[in-house]
Amino acid sequence: MAIVVEKNGRLFNLHTADSTYQMYADEYGVLLHTYYGKRIDGENLADLIFQVDVGFSGNPEETVGNREYSLDCLPQELPSDGVGDYRESCISLLHENGSMAADFRFESYEVFPGSYKVAGMPALYDSDGEKGETLVITMREKASSVVVRLCYGVFEKENVITRAVRVENRGESRVVLDKCLSCCLDLQFGEYDLITFAGRHTMERGPERNRVRRTKLEVGSMRGTSSHQYNPTAILCVPDATEDYGDCYGLCLVYSGNFTACAQMDQRGQTRVLMGINPEKFSFRLEKDDCFDAPQVILSYSDAGLSRLSWQYHRILREHMCRGKYQHAKRPVLLNNWEATYFHFNQEKLISLARQAAELGIEMLVLDDGWFGKRDDDNSGLGDWYANERKLGGSLKELGDQIHALGMKFGLWFEPEMISEDSDLYRAHPDWAITIPGREPNRGRNQLVVDMSRADVRAYLFERLSDILEHAPIDYVKWDMNRSICDIYSRQFAGDRTGEVYHRFVLGVYELMERIIQRFPDILLESCSGGGGRFDAAMLYYSPQIWCSDNTDAVNRLDIQYGTSFFYPASSVGAHVSAVPNHQTGRVTPFATRGHVALSGSFGYELDLNRITDEEKAMVREQIADFHKYYQLTHEGTYYRLTPPGGRFCAWEFVDEQRDHALQTLVMTSAESNPLPVHTTVKGLSPDKYYRCSADSQIRTGRTWMNAGLTLRKIPHEYESVLIEWSAVDE
Numbered sequence: 001m002a003i004v005v006e007k008n009g010r011l012f013n014l015h016t017a018d019s020t021y022q023m024y025a026d027e028y029g030v031l032l033h034t035y036y037g038k039r040i041d042g043e044n045l046a047d048l049i050f051q052v053d054v055g056f057s058g059n060p061e062e063t064v065g066n067r068e069y070s071l072d073c074l075p076q077e078l079p080s081d082g083v084g085d086y087r088e089s090c091i092s093l094l095h096e097n098g099s100m101a102a103d104f105r106f107e108s109y110e111v112f113p114g115s116y117k118v119a120g121m122p123a124l125y126d127s128d129g130e131k132g133e134t135l136v137i138t139m140r141e142k143a144s145s146v147v148v149r150l151c152y153g154v155f156e157k158e159n160v161i162t163r164a165v166r167v168e169n170r171g172e173s174r175v176v177l178d179k180c181l182s183c184c185l186d187l188q189f190g191e192y193d194l195i196t197f198a199g200r201h202t203m204e205r206g207p208e209r210n211r212v213r214r215t216k217l218e219v220g221s222m223r224g225t226s227s228h229q230y231n232p233t234a235i236l237c238v239p240d241a242t243e244d245y246g247d248c249y250g251l252c253l254v255y256s257g258n259f260t261a262c263a264q265m266d267q268r269g270q271t272r273v274l275m276g277i278n279p280e281k282f283s284f285r286l287e288k289d290d291c292f293d294a295p296q297v298i299l300s301y302s303d304a305g306l307s308r309l310s311w312q313y314h315r316i317l318r319e320h321m322c323r324g325k326y327q328h329a330k331r332p333v334l335l336n337n338w339e340a341t342y343f344h345f346n347q348e349k350l351i352s353l354a355r356q357a358a359e360l361g362i363e364m365l366v367l368d369d370g371w372f373g374k375r376d377d378d379n380s381g382l383g384d385w386y387a388n389e390r391k392l393g394g395s396l397k398e399l400g401d402q403i404h405a406l407g408m409k410f411g412l413w414f415e416p417e418m419i420s421e422d423s424d425l426y427r428a429h430p431d432w433a434i435t436i437p438g439r440e441p442n443r444g445r446n447q448l449v450v451d452m453s454r455a456d457v458r459a460y461l462f463e464r465l466s467d468i469l470e471h472a473p474i475d476y477v478k479w480d481m482n483r484s485i486c487d488i489y490s491r492q493f494a495g496d497r498t499g500e501v502y503h504r505f506v507l508g509v510y511e512l513m514e515r516i517i518q519r520f521p522d523i524l525l526e527s528c529s530g531g532g533g534r535f536d537a538a539m540l541y542y543s544p545q546i547w548c549s550d551n552t553d554a555v556n557r558l559d560i561q562y563g564t565s566f567f568y569p570a571s572s573v574g575a576h577v578s579a580v581p582n583h584q585t586g587r588v589t590p591f592a593t594r595g596h597v598a599l600s601g602s603f604g605y606e607l608d609l610n611r612i613t614d615e616e617k618a619m620v621r622e623q624i625a626d627f628h629k630y631y632q633l634t635h636e637g638t639y640y641r642l643t644p645p646g647g648r649f650c651a652w653e654f655v656d657e658q659r660d661h662a663l664q665t666l667v668m669t670s671a672e673s674n675p676l677p678v679h680t681t682v683k684g685l686s687p688d689k690y691y692r693c694s695a696d697s698q699i700r701t702g703r704t705w706m707n708a709g710l711t712l713r714k715i716p717h718e719y720e721s722v723l724i725e726w727s728a729v730d731e
């Protein structure tokens, strides 16, 4: 059993293969967090808590006379607001009489086999390989009828603990939930760094590492999506943690909307980390018997550094979050017409691209933005999800049939959550756009956002998208989302329910995506938000791959894919070979390098194949052969970050499960005269096996390779790259 309950049902140990998470409901019913770290035997560790009267930290009424017991100092699972814990809280209530206190105490627990679900939202699910176990702890508010169910899931083998929260109003009076975070992690001892992943459009997810002190560290999004600017993931680690050393705790929020992640030391040097829906512009009204579900957080612990932590996330997301036919089925190598044509295409152009692609071994043509309504630039047409047959020279079915006749699959772009003011849909339903009556809305990319919180809007979109997907032979859908949300208001949830709209929007997106994938289970969905603006674990529940960034420059991609790799598996990272000079940066990189970089993801092309040289065409064939040859390694293998960004070269590696085969990619990022040697590390081999290295044909033991490394005989020029393989051989 991974979940062990003792001490009269008050001591909870959640054991994974290598970690233990412990809680204890004390004599006052406060649910203490007593341990999270390397696996232990589960003795009650509540006595590690050192209680003392610290002054100005008051005492709950039950403890009268005991000035040492203060919620302000205790490590807790559900720190609540307004009752004496002055640190950042997890939950805030607004009662009908205007008071704002919340004080939750332990009531009961339940353990059951299998994983729990989170209503309306993605969550890790059981697979044949591993089923989770669930603990639900019920906490009751002391002076009202609000009940919280804290859900804990354990994936033992995967070293993963999950948390989610359900709030129920069991009373007659209305309660407003002003804040409901999903997870609090209180660590009493030690110093920590917080690593977050920040960036901007076309430069997403760069790691930033800061020491947690008394000044609050906080990242988050108020854009309605998880955002390019901050990713809903964070790592807490000891200050000397490296890729291979040190205690690390990961937090990954399974949510695609506004979020917060923060860490702060309290007055006594204890560290509190919180994660969940951003409380800014959030409130949720709970009438009698209503409930609210906060999204899941996936926690994982590694005592051996950041790499192991990443592998744990890669596995759990690949095996227990991604779903459907393409969770494991090989993804088709695609050609996307966006950077090849932008809006300027016609049937002839598309067919010539498809024909050329088919000849070179590419397996799918994706028709991006511009195929519908009046859409020859990005100022009009969104919402009119009817094929522009004049532009396509016929129906979508005819186009799809022609592409299929070439032996290719056919993919199509949509942006269902958006509407242009210059569109028939907007003219018919201006109230479907998110705008505030009497106020001119902010435009992003000159478009407005559709009110996905409304069931009628979603029903229309489902019908429209289904009609298209049913009547044309479509194998793949790219679901894009190209602006941040503001002017938040919904005609359906107006007045004091406006605080619900951001969240209801996200639930609406999930509902529509779910209906689409259930109705069309053979379609491969790739999600996208101007590249990586919604690259989060929740999206992986619907789409096993996500367009990682609108930046296709191979050198910038090194940093973007590096940062992405801390939580997300390479199989989820949409990566394409594009033209040079690169459309985003103007940089010229070799065709081979662009291929090598894109090979470490969901591989494809995004350029006009009619404009590349014969030599480059030959390289496309080789790259596709490499894609097939290394697919297992790159999509299911263990990923090693070998160099941090900013060095002379960037290297990373995949190793297969049996440790018979390793593939390293090394890209030279700068050039120098009279160059120093390029010496690279090798990781993950089996110490006693013998391996031949493709770079120099030397045969050595894994132990030797891993300790001595490899010196390249020829130094690549700037932006050149090499693929190096280590293959196990008989002695």
Ligand code: DGJ
Binding pocket: 338, 368, 369, 413, 480, 482, 528, 529, 530, 531, 547, 549, 550
């Ligand atoms: C943003 C996406 O990230 C691009 O790949 C492309 O699909 C454009 N939108 C189309 O408008």
